[in-house]
Amino acid sequence: MFDRDTDGVRIELRALTKHYPGQPAPAVDNITMDIPAGELVVFVGPSGCGKTTTMKMINRLVEPTSGEIRIGGKDVLSLDPDELRRHIGYAIQQVGLFPHQTVAQNIALVPKLLGWPQAKVDARVEELLALVSLEPSTFRDRYPRQLSGGQQQRVGVARALAADPPVMLMDEPFGATDPITREHLQNEFVRLQKQLRKTIIFVTHDFEEAIKLGDRIAVLREGSHIAQYDTPAAILSDPADDYVAGFIGQDATLKRLALVRVSDISIADPLPDLALPQVTAEASLREALDVMLAHGSDRCGTPSGVLTYAALCAAVGSRPEEAVSGGDVR
Amino acid sequence: MTAETLATGRVRAPGRLPFGPRHLIVPIAVGAVLLALYAWVGTLELDSIEQRSLNRSVILAKAVEHLQMTVAATALVVVIAIPLGVLASRSRNRLVAPVILTAGNLGQAVPCIGLLVLCTFLMGVGFQTALVGLVAYAVLPVLRNTMVGVQQVDPALIEAARGMGMTRGQVLRRVELKLAVPAILAGLRTALVLTVGVATLGAFVAAGGYGELIINGLKLNRMPVTIVGGVLTACIAFLVDWLGGLAEDLLKPRGI
Numbered sequence: 001m002f003d004r005d006t007d008g009v010r011i012e013l014r015a016l017t018k019h020y021p022g023q024p025a026p027a028v029d030n031i032t033m034d035i036p037a038g039e040l041v042v043f044v045g046p047s048g049c050g051k052t053t054t055m056k057m058i059n060r061l062v063e064p065t066s067g068e069i070r071i072g073g074k075d076v077l078s079l080d081p082d083e084l085r086r087h088i089g090y091a092i093q094q095v096g097l098f099p100h101q102t103v104a105q106n107i108a109l110v111p112k113l114l115g116w117p118q119a120k121v122d123a124r125v126e127e128l129l130a131l132v133s134l135e136p137s138t139f140r141d142r143y144p145r146q147l148s149g150g151q152q153q154r155v156g157v158a159r160a161l162a163a164d165p166p167v168m169l170m171d172e173p174f175g176a177t178d179p180i181t182r183e184h185l186q187n188e189f190v191r192l193q194k195q196l197r198k199t200i201i202f203v204t205h206d207f208e209e210a211i212k213l214g215d216r217i218a219v220l221r222e223g224s225h226i227a228q229y230d231t232p233a234a235i236l237s238d239p240a241d242d243y244v245a246g247f248i249g250q251d252a253t254l255k256r257l258a259l260v261r262v263s264d265i266s267i268a269d270p271l272p273d274l275a276l277p278q279v280t281a282e283a284s285l286r287e288a289l290d291v292m293l294a295h296g297s298d299r300c301g302t303p304s305g306v307l308t309y310a311a312l313c314a315a316v317g318s319r320p321e322e323a324v325s326g327g328d329v330r
Numbered sequence: 331m332t333a334e335t336l337a338t339g340r341v342r343a344p345g346r347l348p349f350g351p352r353h354l355i356v357p358i359a360v361g362a363v364l365l366a367l368y369a370w371v372g373t374l375e376l377d378s379i380e381q382r383s384l385n386r387s388v389i390l391a392k393a394v395e396h397l398q399m400t401v402a403a404t405a406l407v408v409v410i411a412i413p414l415g416v417l418a419s420r421s422r423n424r425l426v427a428p429v430i431l432t433a434g435n436l437g438q439a440v441p442c443i444g445l446l447v448l449c450t451f452l453m454g455v456g457f458q459t460a461l462v463g464l465v466a467y468a469v470l471p472v473l474r475n476t477m478v479g480v481q482q483v484d485p486a487l488i489e490a491a492r493g494m495g496m497t498r499g500q501v502l503r504r505v506e507l508k509l510a511v512p513a514i515l516a517g518l519r520t521a522l523v524l525t526v527g528v529a530t531l532g533a534f535v536a537a538g539g540y541g542e543l544i545i546n547g548l549k550l551n552r553m554p555v556t557i558v559g560g561v562l563t564a565c566i567a568f569l570v571d572w573l574g575g576l577a578e579d580l581l582k583p584r585g586i
Contacts, residue, residue, distance in 0.1 A: 061493055086495030096490025100508050100583035110494050143585030159494070169493075 002072035002087065002166055008199045009072030009166045011035040011058065016067035018053055026065070027053045029223035035216075038197040042214035044204055044247070050224030051203050055169050058201065059088045071167055086113050089160035089168035089198070093175040095152045097144040103129070103155050104140040110163040128158040133188065150181035157189070161196075168200045175204070186212055207247055211236070211255055219244050233259055237317065256316050257286040265315050267305040276301035285312055356572040360565050367561050374554055383543055383555045389562070395538030396566060399457070399529045400522065403464035407521050411469045412514065415476025416502065427477070434473045437466035442528050446535050460529070460537035467528050468521040475517025479510030512582050519574030526567040530559075540566075 002009045013033050019026040028050040035041045043051040056062040058069055060081040069076040076084060097106050104125045111121045129136040132154040144152055153174060160168055174182045174189075190213060193200065204210055210217045211232045219227040219235065221243055228240040236256045239245040248255065263281040278301045279288045288307055291300050298309040313319060376384060411434075418427040446463040453459045483506050491501045507514075533541030543559025546552070 059493060061489070082495050082497050084495070085493060090490070090493035092486065092490060092493070094484075094486035094490075096484075096486045098487060098491075098505060099586045101585065109496075113495055113500075145585065 002074055008038040008197055010037040011167065011199060011201070012068075012070040013054075013058075014068040014070070016054065016057060016069060017065050018050075018057060018062060019065045026223060028057070028064075029225060030067070031224045031226065033218065033226060033229060035199060035201060037199055039215040040193055040198075040200040040202055040213055042202045042204060042210040042217045043220055044207055044210040044217055045220035045224075045227075047205060049220045049222055051220050052171055054220075054224045055171060055201050055203050058167075059085045059090060059169055061085075086110055086163065087165050087167070089163075089165040089170075091156050091160040091168070091170045091173040093172040095144075095156040095173075095176070097152055097155055097159070099144050102141050102143055103134075103147070106144070106155060107159045107162050109159065114163055116163075124162060128161060131161070131192065132158045134158075148181075149177050150185060153177055153181075153185055157192075166199060168198050170200060170202045172204050173202075174209070175206075182209075189213065207249070208255075211259065219247055253316050253318075254286055254289075257289060257312065258284045260285045260315055262288055262302050262307060263304070265307075265311060267302065267307060268311065269308070270305040272303065273301050273306050276306065278302070279307070285315055288312065353572075353576065356568055360568050360572075363561065363565060367558065371554060371558065376554070377552075379550055380552050380555055383546055383552070384558060389543075389558075392538060392540050392542060392559075393562070393566070395532075396526070396529055396540050396563070399460055399464060399532050399537060399539055400525045400566075400570065402457075403461055403468060403525050403529070404518070404522055406461065406465045407468045407472050407525075408518065410465065411472035411517075411521075412476050414469075415473045415514075416480060416507070418473070419477045419480040419506075430473070431477075434470040438470045440466070442467050442531055443534065446531060450535055455536040457532075457537045459535045460532035463531065463535075464525050464528055468525045471520040471524070472514065472517040475513045475520075476510060479513025479517075480506045482513070483509045508583050509586065512578065512586070515574070515578045515581060519571060519578065522570045522574055523567050526563065526570050530563055 011034070013031055013035075016028060016031045017026055018028040031054060043055060045051050053062055057064045058071070058076065060076065064077070071088075097103075098109075101109075104122075107125045107128055108121045111124055116124070125140065126136045129139055134151060134154055139147070139151070139155075144155070147155065153176070156173060160170070174185045177185065186209060193213075202210075202213060214232055216229065216231055217235055218229040219240075221227045228235055228244045233256060235244065236248060236252045236259070239248055239252070245252075261281070262279055262283050262285065265285070276299055277291050277295045277297065279291050281303050288300055288302075289309075289312055292298060292309060299306050301307070371384060374380075382388070414430050414434075417423055418430045442463050445466055446459065449459045449462045453462070480502075487505055487509075488501055491505050492498075496504070529539050530541030530544055532539045533545045540559045540563045543562075544556050547554070547556030547559060
């Protein structure tokens with residue numbers, strides 16, 4: 001349906017507005033933005049700021065009052081809404097698995113609507129269950145109520161991916177799970193998206209989640225006005241205004257450290273020192289700092305050499321002399 | 331039920347009937363009552379009037395008439411009440427829904443015997459006249475249960491279905507009606523039992539059925555005839571309710 005190049009499709013919103021009849025102010029007021037192909041953009045903002053309404057206009061569950069939406073260059077408002085939605089993955093917080101259908105039937109829904117042959121549908125169901133780490137032979141014939149909350153969310157994501165849509169809309173898909181399951185689902189989803197490179201719009205009110213998942217974050221305020229639209233690192237290091245800063249909270253620098261992995265920075269002293277406390281190459285700089293603090297040391301060992309406190313400061317763009325009064329921390 | 335299925339991690343195996351000893355209680359009890367009735371009538375000295383009613387061919391013929399009325403009325407109720415219930419459940423029909431419900435309520439509130447008399451003036455006596463009264467009486471439970479059954483479907487399911495590209499008709503057929511099946515069947519079971527009872531009034535418009543035995547027995551002051559008619563009607567009602575229960579267990583979508 002959408003012309004895809006190798007990167008997927010881009011989404012363009014132009015002066016998009018939704019004004020519900022009888023309401024004094026529009027729910028979404030004149031939003032214009034570009035979502036680059038293959039990127040995951042997180043809409044983050046307080047409840048009622050219009051982020052979900054903005055997202056739902058893209059698959060036309062909410063019809064825009066005015067404005068324009070283009071996906072892969074195609075004018076969405078000129079397409080048949082039902083046909084359009086079959087080509088856009090959709091996952092919601094409540095998951096919405098059909099209780100009277102098995103896991104396999106739930107996942108097969110959109111491919112069936114698109115008229116895929118049964119053999120292709122069956123193969124796709126197996127593939128997707130494996131992709132979301134559910135053993136197909138165990139889970140295929142179960143009913144949703146026989147699954148845990150986390151397993152249901154996985155099936156929800158698999159169902160949204162079923163017809164391999166280039167675009168996905170996700171409305172707090174991990175919102176209803178406990179923190180440990182959510183963390184786990186987020187990590188898997190990051191891994192999945194690295195592989196799939198879909199164009200994804202992800203709505204959440206959890207800024208931590210936004211930093212973790214987003215290639216870019218759009219911080220929205222009342223009426224879906226964009227307060228800032230940038231990469232997580234840029235928003236953390238340079239918030240546009242107090243509203244955005246308030247959203248980040250007091251530990252912006254720690255959050256930036258969490259975005260960088262040990263393997264991402266070059267290490268000055270490349271000799272491994274096994275006498276120091278150790279962190280893995282996959283650990284974030286925040287975790288490395290945690291190890292240093294716990295051991296009262298200003299350095300820790302990594303597989304590629306010794307990581308110093310000064311290197312952490314350099315990674316967030318500050319100088320250690322300013323940060324540590326009193327000189328040597330040892 | 332939930333705890334049990336969660337513990338074993340499986341729902342009923344496909345194709346296996348949920349048939350157990352508890353499902354035999356009703357037929358056994360009804361069989362016992364029928365035997366007792368037969369034995370009791372056997373001890374009586376029947377006069378010629380009673381013999382004219384209490385013989386095998388009459389009782390069988392009346393049973394057939396009674397069941398015909400019940401089945402035909404229920405079939406009509408299904409055809410009328412389920413679409414009306416769906417219509418009333420649609421949010422865009424907010425204004426029509428109370429009208430439909432009121433009509434259903436009226437059908438049940440108006441005394442059936444009065445309705446039958448009115449219908450007799452319009453249509454004469456016979457099977458069709460009795461059907462009108464029965465249908466009017468039995469529409470409400472099915473109508474109301476269909477409406478509630480469809481309305482109680484989780485809105486998140488409908489949003490998910492629409493969001494994945496199902497048309498409104500597909501959502502109705504594949505999601506809403508499927509999930510409303512238990513409620514609709516419960517309404518239908520109620521309607522069936524009501525119909526069996528009210529079908530006795532069919533005798534007043536010459537539509538036959540066990541009502542004829544009851545009325546004849548009263549008119550001619552032959553108690554055994556009335557009692558046989560009443561007990562047989564009750565037995566049919568119990569059996570129909572039993573069948574309805576089986577159908578509920580059988581037709582309920584798995585997984586819910």
